[in-house]
Every structure is written in C-alpha cells, then in structure tokens.
Amino acid sequence: MAPFQFIDRPSPFNTKGGKTLPIFAITPAHIETGSIDPIALDWAKKAGFKAESGALLMVPTADGHLGGALFGLGKNPSDAPFLTGKLARTLPAGDWHIETAPLTANRLALGYGLGSYRFERYKAAAAEAPTLLIPTDADAADIKRQLAGVFLARDLVNTPTNDMGPDALEDVFRALGEHYKAKVSVIAGDDLLKENFPLVHTVGRAAAQAPRLLELRWGKKGHKRVTLVGKGVTFDTGGLDIKPASSMLLMKKDMGGAANVMGLALMIMDAKLKVDLRVLVPVVENSISANAFRPGDIYRSRKGLTVQIDNTDAEGRLILADALAYADEEEADLIVDMATLTGAARVALGPDLPPFFTDDDDLAHDLAEASxxxxxxxxxxxxxxxYDKDVSARIADLTNAPAGGMAGSITAALFLKRFVTRNRRWVHFDIYAWAQAERPHSPVGGEAQAIRALYHHLRKATA
Structure with missing residues (x-):
C-alpha cells in the first residue's frame, strides 16, 4: 500500500505551459449570438451542439486533427459552479486550456481539480488523464491545498477498514503532523482509563486493534485557538445491537468525521493561518466480542456525567462526548466537531446537505455566508x-439513544452539547461523508463536506 500523499500528489494541472488545446466553455447564448471562435461555431452548428450543461464536443482542425473542444455550461452556469470537473473525466489525454468561460478563474480551476480525483489503490490505473493550464489569475497555491485537503478526506473514507483500522488511521494522523511539524500525542488501550477517557475505551475495547485518542497541536500561542474534533469509528458493526448486513456495507466511512477534520487541518496548516490549532480524534472499531459493552450498561464519562447505553449502535456520540469534554477543558475561540452521526440527518436533508448545530447566531451567520x-x-x-428532556435517563444522567426515534439528529446534538459547557463558540456537523451519485466535481465514494467553507471562514477570520 502506497503511503498517503498530502500536498505533493500528482497535479491535474499543466504548469509547464507550451502548446495546449482550447476548450470553449459556452452557454446556448454564445451559439445564438455567434460570439465564439468562427471555426468552433461552424462546427457546433453542423453537429447540432446546443451547449447543454456538461455536453462535450470535440472540434477538428481543417486537416482532420484534434483542434479543441466545446463544453456546454447550460443556460445558467451558476447552477453548477463546479461543472468543469466533468472535463477532467471526459477530455482525452493531452494539455488543455479554457479559452472562454463565464466563470471565475478560481472556480473554474477548483472545479476541474475536484473532478480529477481518482481512487485507484486496488485496481490498475486508468488511462492517462488530461491536464488543464491553470489560469494566470487563479490562486494556484490555495487551489492546490484545498484539493489536497479534500482528496485526503476522500482517500481516508474510501480505504476499506482492513487497511484503515485504528492503527492505520493513527499512522496517517502522525504522518500529517510530521509533514507540518506539528506535535502529535496518542493515548491508547487501557491508558485511556488511566487518563480518564472511559467512553472511548468502552466503545473500542472489543476490537482487535486498541481504541485511542489522537491529539495534534500546531501554531503559535496568542493566535485564535481553534479545536477540531472528529469521530473516528473505523468500522461500525453496531455492536451487540448489530446492524443488518446491508447497513454495514458503507460502515468503513464511519470515520468520515475524522477524515474531514484531518483534511481541514491540512488546509489550515498548509496556508499557515494565524491559528493555535488543536485536533482531537477518538479512534475505535465498534466490534463484537465477549467484552463488548452491552445495552443497559451505565458508564461514567470524562465529564462525570453517567450515560445509560440504550443502543450500542449509538456509539459515535459516546466517543465524541469524552473528546469534547477534553476539548472544553481549555478555552477556545472555536470548537468544531464533525461526525457521521445519525441517519436522521440524512432523512431530514439528504446525503449532500450536512446540518450544523450551534447556539451562536453570529457564528451560524458567518458559516452560512462562507458556505x-x-x-x-x-x-x-x-x-x-x-427536546433536551429526551436525552435524560431514569437511572443515569443521560441516555445515548432516546426512545421514540423522532428528531434524532437534534437529540444527538443536544447530547453532545452537555459536554461543552465552558466554551460558547461550538458547532457540531452531522455529515454523511459520502457521494451517493457521481457529480461533475466528484465520483461516487468518500466525500469532504463543509471543510472548504470552514477553511474559508477561518482564513477570513484570521487574515
């Protein structure tokens, strides 16, 4: 297995210059008004090309060689801002540039880069990919780091658990810290009990690979203190409340919160933002064994609150509880947690629109604006x-699985809120971390969600 690459992975862009073929990215209006290259216009009309969204037409030269391409943006290009990602998968190999396009240079290049992603660890590499000459007015360095963060998250989620269990996730976490000269520490196995992370230990103790808490620190004291917390369940059987087989098929992605905060941390560190960064990732595999935790058990958390286990398949909030309590022991300007936490969030908003929860209206406004x-x-x-009463239990302080099954994403967020009492600026993201259908900017598979917006927010806030 090849090591993970952080910033120095193969680029989808042509940085050498030289001769490149033109792509005319156009709307139907360009054809109607005749406002593109005359040869390309004539070919478009003869071929019946209507510039529908995502349509591609090769344009020959007078002597029959490949001369360029027409790419349709549809009537409203703003409806699909990363449509150029489709070019990375449909253009023939070669060096290309975009001649005309009613898009900003950064959006055009980022879309192409996002669409160029391939996950080929377990199969022969596909045919040689095309490259795009990045526009001179695009922020090439920032596009590169955003792609690196997104691709890291996608790679981690896509890798199956036999190659991305707790040990391997720790290895990548350590390598990320080493790459950016961050301080990394790990508490694993029974040391979690000694260091007062009982819920992390409880959830992960039945697995062959030990549970652990990963911590990374980077940046300068005095800068804005930002703590990122990511759920790192490398596989979720559901525990003794075992999932049906069909529900386990995607459970390699249950560490999507960890993958996304690691991708976001990469962006922050690579951009050298003025941030005092702390990243916490509780890592477990929720397995079944003789020592697995049981429905009806009650455990005391790091915070001191007792939690009744009413469903062993609601394990993510348990490990986050200890990690958030630990995060909350230090004052921070912002605490962000990300987790593939509830099916209820998918029912409410679907797979592509992650909900976030915060009591800070100003923060919510800023995040929506960044989004x-x-x-x-x-x-x-x-x-x-x-709904806060629904999180309470009869003989313990809290239940990890409120009865009734309603408002599940809200009650999960309210459960987590009990463990963040010192810091007001806290936001919880309930992400899916998976693209169910191919889109111009991403194939089916692991996906980064909300981290580009969070990076944009932090970059603006620390400028």
Missing part, C-alpha cells in the same frame, strides 16, 4: 431546548 461564498453546502438546524 454560499465557496459553494460548499450546509444548513443550520436547531438545538431545540424542548
């Missing part, structure tokens, strides 16, 4: 106090 600015969708959901 729109960089086309990285998210949607605020309420921490509705009326």
């Amino acid at each position: 729109l600015s960089v086309d990285d969708p998210m949607w605020r959901m309420p921490l509705y106090a009326g």
Whole structure:
C-alpha cells in the first residue's frame, strides 16, 4: 500500500505551459449570438451542439486533427459552479486550456481539480488523464491545498477498514503532523482509563486493534485557538445491537468525521493561518466480542456525567462526548466537531446537505455566508431546548439513544452539547461523508463536506 500523499500528489494541472488545446466553455447564448471562435461555431452548428450543461464536443482542425473542444455550461452556469470537473473525466489525454468561460478563474480551476480525483489503490490505473493550464489569475497555491485537503478526506473514507483500522488511521494522523511539524500525542488501550477517557475505551475495547485518542497541536500561542474534533469509528458493526448486513456495507466511512477534520487541518496548516490549532480524534472499531459493552450498561464519562447505553449502535456520540469534554477543558475561540452521526440527518436533508448545530447566531451567520461564498453546502438546524428532556435517563444522567426515534439528529446534538459547557463558540456537523451519485466535481465514494467553507471562514477570520 502506497503511503498517503498530502500536498505533493500528482497535479491535474499543466504548469509547464507550451502548446495546449482550447476548450470553449459556452452557454446556448454564445451559439445564438455567434460570439465564439468562427471555426468552433461552424462546427457546433453542423453537429447540432446546443451547449447543454456538461455536453462535450470535440472540434477538428481543417486537416482532420484534434483542434479543441466545446463544453456546454447550460443556460445558467451558476447552477453548477463546479461543472468543469466533468472535463477532467471526459477530455482525452493531452494539455488543455479554457479559452472562454463565464466563470471565475478560481472556480473554474477548483472545479476541474475536484473532478480529477481518482481512487485507484486496488485496481490498475486508468488511462492517462488530461491536464488543464491553470489560469494566470487563479490562486494556484490555495487551489492546490484545498484539493489536497479534500482528496485526503476522500482517500481516508474510501480505504476499506482492513487497511484503515485504528492503527492505520493513527499512522496517517502522525504522518500529517510530521509533514507540518506539528506535535502529535496518542493515548491508547487501557491508558485511556488511566487518563480518564472511559467512553472511548468502552466503545473500542472489543476490537482487535486498541481504541485511542489522537491529539495534534500546531501554531503559535496568542493566535485564535481553534479545536477540531472528529469521530473516528473505523468500522461500525453496531455492536451487540448489530446492524443488518446491508447497513454495514458503507460502515468503513464511519470515520468520515475524522477524515474531514484531518483534511481541514491540512488546509489550515498548509496556508499557515494565524491559528493555535488543536485536533482531537477518538479512534475505535465498534466490534463484537465477549467484552463488548452491552445495552443497559451505565458508564461514567470524562465529564462525570453517567450515560445509560440504550443502543450500542449509538456509539459515535459516546466517543465524541469524552473528546469534547477534553476539548472544553481549555478555552477556545472555536470548537468544531464533525461526525457521521445519525441517519436522521440524512432523512431530514439528504446525503449532500450536512446540518450544523450551534447556539451562536453570529457564528451560524458567518458559516452560512462562507458556505454560499465557496459553494460548499450546509444548513443550520436547531438545538431545540424542548427536546433536551429526551436525552435524560431514569437511572443515569443521560441516555445515548432516546426512545421514540423522532428528531434524532437534534437529540444527538443536544447530547453532545452537555459536554461543552465552558466554551460558547461550538458547532457540531452531522455529515454523511459520502457521494451517493457521481457529480461533475466528484465520483461516487468518500466525500469532504463543509471543510472548504470552514477553511474559508477561518482564513477570513484570521487574515
């Protein structure tokens, strides 16, 4: 297995210059008004090319060689801001440049880069990929680091658990820290009990590979203190409340929260943002063995709150509880946690629109603004106090699985909120970390969600 690459992976861009073939990225209006290259226009009309969204037409030269391409943007290019990602998978190999396009240079190049992603660890590499000459007015360095963060998250989620269990995830975490000269520490196995992380230990103790808490620190004291927390369940059987087979098929992605905060940390460190960064990733495999935790058990958390286990398949919030309590022991300007936490979030908003929860209205406004600015969708959901009673248990402080099955993403967020009492600026993301259908900017598989928006927010806040 090849090692993970962080910033220095193969580039989808042509940085050498030289001769490149033109791509005319156009709308139907360009054809109607005749406002493109005359040879390309004539060919488009003869071929009946209508410039529908994502349509591609090769354009020959007068002597029959490949002369360029026409790429349709549809009537409203803003409806698909990363449509150029489709070019990375449909153009023939060669060096290309975009001649005309009603898109910003950064959006055009980022879309192409996102669409160039391939996961080929377990099969022969596909045919040689095309490269795009990055526009001179694009921020090439920032596009490269955003792609690196997104691709790291995708790679981690796509890798199956036999190659991305707790040990391997720790290896990548350590390598990321080493790459950016960050300080990394790990508490593993029974040391979790000695260091007061009982819930992390409880969930992961039945697995062959020990549970652990990963911690990374980077940056300068005095800068904004940002703590990222990511759920790192490398596989979730459901525990003794075992999932049906069909529900386990994607459970390699249950460490998607960890993958996404690691991708975000990469962006922050590579950009050298003025941030005092802390990253916490509780890592477990929720397995079944003689020492697995049981329904009905009650455990005391790091915070001191007792938790009744009413479903062993609601394990993510347990390991996050200890990690968030640990994060909350230090003052921070912002705490962000990300987790593939509830099916209820998918029912509410689907796989492509992750909900976020926060009591800080200013933070919510800023995140929504960042989301729109960089086309990285998210949607605020309420921490509705009326449901807080549902998180309480009869003979313990909390239940990890409220009865009734309603408002599941909200009650999960309210559970986590009990462990963040010192810091007001906290936001919880309930992400899916998976693209169910191919889109111009991503294939089916592991996906980064909300981290480009969070990076944009932090970059603006620390400028």
